[in-house]
Amino acid sequence: MRKSVWWVLGIIVVLVAVVVGIHQISHSAKAKTETITVGSMGSDYDIWKHIAKSKDAKEAGLKIKVQQVTDGVQLNNGTAQGNIDVNAFQSYSYYEAYNKQHQKQQLSALGTTYLEPMGIYSKKYEKVSQIPDGATIAIANNPANTARDLLLLQSAGLITLKANFSSLGNVSDIKSNPKNLKFKEIDDTTGPRVLKDVDAVLISNTVALEGHLHVLSDSIFHEKADQSTRANINILATAKKHASNKQYKKLVKLYHKKDIQRYIKDKYYGTKIEVQKPISYLK
Structure with missing residues (x-):
């Protein structure tokens, strides 16, 4: 009788472990395929539509939805409020100006992308x-x-x-x-x-x-691309509360992939000069 009880308990433990394992696997898979909404405008919108469909995005396990917003302040507001996960359109100086003017809706810079000369x-x-x-x-x-x-x-x-x-x-x-x-x-x-x-x-x-x-x-x-124009380098930005989001940070590495950069250079005739620097470089 005792052996039967222990045998039944053993089966229950195994079943529980299997169920928990399946749940964790399912949760992990769901996290990997969670859609990231990238808000953008103009040529940046076209670039991120290309990136979203690229094999590089698939290999990075990123599912990207690109949303077009034609007003920069509205785009930053939407990002700060969490309606948009990450935005790709602004220079570091534009980002700084926004944060100074919107103390209750702060953004955080994820990484650099390019310098686009004025x-x-x-x-x-x-x-x-x-x-x-x-x-x-x-x-x-x-x-x-x-x-x-x-x-x-x-x-x-x-x-x-x-x-x-x-x-x-x-x-x-x-x-x-x-x-x-x-x-x-x-x-x-x-x-x-x-x-x-x-x-x-x-x-x-x-x-x-x-x-x-x-x-x-x-x-x-x-x-010209030099130290004097570093504040004009474009960035990816997110809400301050998401500053450490690992999935969002993957977007920075994705942007700098060789295939992506080749597409951008050919499409925009070299007018978007790639900049791969730490955020500290801009301060």
């Missing part, structure tokens, strides 16, 4: 030196890109900024404006459309590509 474009002039006194320059009306535009105008020798110029700097921080340039703030997604209306306009490369402009050949001046 350019100065003009239908009237072929060189920066030809821009005349009193010319009207169109710049972005959002804080991060306003500051970036002004830094580029300084690099081009058109203005000088105050020593304490920050990522939230604006035209009031201009120290010297020898050509008495006038500044027209615009929605930075409309840059190509206002080219004919102003003397020059500063346009991000994502927007330029959408307007069939190539920053390396069509701009009259553009950013």
Whole structure:
């Protein structure tokens, strides 16, 4: 009788172990195939649609859904609120400006992707030196890109900024404006459309590509990839509470796969310069 009882108990223990094992395997498999929603816009949206369908994503065990959002603030809001897992569209300076302005909705940077040069474009002039006194320059009306535009105008020798110029700097921080340039703030997604209306306009490369402009050949001046432009390197970002999410961090490594980089270089004519650096490099 005692042997029978122990035999029955043994069977029960084995069955429980099997059930628990199956549950753990099932849970593990589910975790591996959990869908990550990546929010993006413009050419970045197209890149991540390609990445989502790539063999590299499959080999990494990542299932990616790409969502298009056409407004940067809305995209960051959606990410901070958890409606979007990770976003791919912004420079580090844009990210910093967002965090400074949204204390209750903080983001965390997961890793670097590329530098996409900002350019100065003009239908009237072929060189920066030809821009005349009193010319009207169109710049972005959002804080991060306003500051970036002004830094580029300084690099081009058109203005000088105050020593304490920050990522939230604006035209009031201009120290010297020898050509008495006038500044027209615009929605930075409309840059190509206002080219004919102003003397020059500063346009991000994502927007330029959408307007069939190539920053390396069509701009009259553009950013160079060096230490001075490190804050303009693009990143992947997530909500602060997900900063340590291992699945999300895999997206950074996925972006830098050789096959993915070859596609990006060919598709965008080398205008998205790969940057694989730790986040500490940007600070």
